[in-house]
Amino acid sequence: MHRYIIKRLLLMIPVIIGVSFLVFFIMDLAPGDAVDILAPEGATAEDLEAIRHDLGLDQPVIVRYVKYMGGMLHGDMGVSYVSKTDVFDTYMEKLPATIKLSFASILVSILLSVPLGIYSATRQGTVQDNISMIVAMIGLSMPNFWLGLLLIIVFSLNLGWFPSGGDQTLSSIVLPAITIGTGLMATLTRTTRSSMLDVLKQEYLRTARAKGIPEKIVITSHALRNALIPIITIIGTQLAGVLGGSVLTETVFAWPGVGRLIVDSLNMRDTPLVTGSIIMTTILLSIILLLVDLLYAVVDPRIKAQYVAKRGKKKHG
Known part of the structure; x- marks a missing residue:
C-alpha cells in the first residue's frame, strides 16, 4: 500500500511539468500580455518596454519558463503581475x-x-x-x-x-x-x-x-x-x-x-x-x-x- 502511494505521488511530477509547460506556452501564444492591462493611459512605447522589462516579459518564453520552474523547486510560485501578491497566498x-x-x-x-x-x-x-x-x-x-x-x-x-x-x-x-x-x-x-x-x-x-x-x-x-x-x-x-x-x-x-x-x-x-x-x-x-x-x-x-x-x-x- 505504501509503495503504491509513493508511486502515485511520484507520477505527479511529470504531470505537473506537462501541465505547467502547456499553460505557460499557450499563455505566451495568446494575443496581448499583462502590460496592456498595467500600462497607464497615454503610455509611450518606452514606458511599455520598461514595464515589460520589469516583469521579465522581454525574455524568451523558454527562459521565463525555466526560471519559473526553478522557483517552484524552492517553493516559490511567483508573484502576480497585476496584484503584486504571492501566487500561493492568493x-x-x-x-x-x-x-x-x-x-x-x-x-x-x-x-x-x-x-x-x-x-x-x-x-x-x-x-x-x-x-x-x-x-x-x-x-x-x-x-x-x-x-x-x-x-x-x-x-x-x-x-x-x-x-x-x-x-x-x-x-x-x-x-x-x-x-x-x-x-x-x-x-x-x-x-x-x-x-x-x-x-x-x-x-x-x-x-x-x-x-x-x-x-x-x-x-x-x-x-x-x-x-x-x-x-x-x-x-x-x-x-x-x-x-x-x-x-x-x-x-x-x-x-x-x-x-x-x-x-x-x-x-x-x-x-x-x-x-x-x-x-x-x-x-x-x-x-x-x-x-x-x-x-x-x-x-x-x-x-x-x-x-x-x-x-x-x-x-x-
Missing part, C-alpha cells in the same frame, strides 16, 4: 470557497442521485424507472449558466429567499450548490442504477431474503454496500472536477473561488497566477483521486486483501 485565499462549494454540490448530487438510482434499479423496466431516468437526464441537459440564472430570477429576485451571489452567509451557497449538483446528478444516477442492477442479481441477496431479512435492509445494507465501488469512483471524479473550479457557476453567482480566479487571471494575462493556480489545482485533483483509490480498500475488503497478497508475494519472492 490561491489559498480562494481555495476554501471552492472547497465549500464543491462539497455542498457533491452532497446535493448524492442526496438526489443515489436514492433515485436505487429506486430506479428496484423497479427496472417500469414506468417509474423510465421517469427516474428522464428526471436525471433533465439535470444533465440544462446548462449550468442557464439554470443558475433561472434560480437567481425565481428564488432571489422574485421570492427573495436566497442571495443572488457572493459568499456572505450560509444561505449564499444553496443556489450555486443546486446548480452544480443537478448537473452532476445524471451520471451518478445512471451509475448507481447500473451498479445496483448487477448486485441485485446475486445469489446472496436471495439467501438474505429467504432468511426473512426485511427488504429495506437487503437493499441498503447488503446490495448498496457491494455496489459502492463504481459509485465512489464517479463521486470522486466529480469532486475532483468541481474542485478544479466550476467556472460558469462561480461567474454567474460571483462566487469568490478558484475557477473565477483563473478566469480573471486569464483575462488579465497574469501568467504566474494562472500557471500557479492550475498547478495547485492539478496537485489537489491528483490527491483527491489517490484518496478515492485508497477508499476502495475501506469499502471492499477484497481490494485490501489484494494489496496484502501482493506485498506478501514480494517478501517471499
